[in-house]
Amino acid sequence: MNTRVVHKTSAIVIHSLDYGESDRIVTFYSSDFGKIKGIAKGARRSKKRFSNALEPSSYCNIIFSKKGRGTLALIEGCDVIDHHANIREDLHKMLLSSYLTELIDKFTLEGKKNIDLFKLLLNFLGLIDAGACSEALIRFFEIRLLRLAGYEPVLDRCMTCKKPVGEEVIYHFIISDGGLRCNECHRNNPGSLYVSLGTIRTLLLGKEIDTARINIITFSEQTAKESKDVLVGFIHHLLGKEVKSFLVLNDIQKMGILSSQ
Ligand SMILES: [Zn+2]
CATH class of the missing domain: 2.40.50.140 (Nucleic acid-binding proteins)
Structure with a gap:
């Protein structure tokens, strides 16, 4: 034995x-x-x-x-x-890769095969190595990881009345429930965030878009903020704690010493 x-x-x-x-x-x-x-x-x-x-x-x-x-x-x-030699030579790329690998570590158990998760990580490290360090890349990785790990947030309909998104301009994301509510069904839940239809559509696109096309997506300031609040807030809720490498990446980005490509 x-x-x-x-x-x-x-x-x-x-x-x-x-x-x-x-x-x-x-x-x-x-x-x-x-x-x-x-x-x-x-x-x-x-x-x-x-x-x-x-x-x-x-x-x-x-x-x-x-x-x-x-x-x-x-x-x-x-x-x-x-x-991935370019990642090793660039602080921004290195911090970003650390965040992706830490998320994979946190959301997986030893010995459980998931070939799609493996491909996700490999493809996104390839993108970072080839030159992209965009907000779209980070958020689209997060949303794909959540789906593959079995925690996909509900972004295509209201969780209560089930109406598909598209009829209103503003929705509410309830972090503890991992999904949206429309204005009519919303009841001032603690931990809820405003999300615009534009941000929701961008995130839905991010689940499906061909990896090679991610580099051409640019976020508006509003979409960058809303999508980060929603996905990072939900990830922290699921893990019960903050992700260390995210905090480092976020601090360094705020200091403005990294180039955004
Ligand atoms: Zn509703």
């Missing part, structure tokens, strides 16, 4: 931490096994086995073995497919 089974998979590094003198504890999100947490023994010494692949956002092929559920995997080898 205690034999180690060896597996191979493609995976993205979502977290990496030095451990002891030469080891690393690494969390991956993989195409075949979902989230994997493992130890890479001697990782900081053995360039041959790990070829400096264990940096956050790296896309690689890994070989690992595991004894059973709940145990740390032993990462035996790792080959880089794509380092």
Whole structure:
């Protein structure tokens, strides 16, 4: 029962931490096994086995073995497919990628495969690496992640009367319920936010639009604010706490020292 089974998979590094003198504890999100947490023994010494692949956002092929559920995997080898080199050289890109990978970490459990989540992360890291750091990219990632993780907010109709959006200009998003109410059904719920029809339509578009076209979407100031309040507020509500890398990204963006592309 205690034999180690060896597996191979493609995976993205979502977290990496030095451990002891030469080891690393690494969390991956993989195409075949979902989230994997493992130890890479001697990782900081053995360039041959790990070829400096264990940096956050790296896309690689890994070989690992595991004894059973709940145990740390032993990462035996790792080959880089794509380092996402541009992300590593740009603070804005790095902070943004950290936010996406932290969200994947927070919304997933170890050992549960979800190939669509894997593709989502890989595609969006590719977009960041290729040059985009837009509000649209962040919000569209959040809404797609929520859908794939089973927490899709209700944005296409009023949760109470079920009327499809489009008949009114202003709606209310109820954070604790994860959906919209129209003006008629709204009853001053605590934690409700005004959302304009334009913002709702943009977010609905963001769920479906081809990834390659995300770069051409620009948010108005109002849509940027409303969509951030709705999605970040809902994510914090679901997790029961704020996401650390979001706070860092937000602070740095407010200071205005990053370029927006
Ligand atoms: Zn209604």
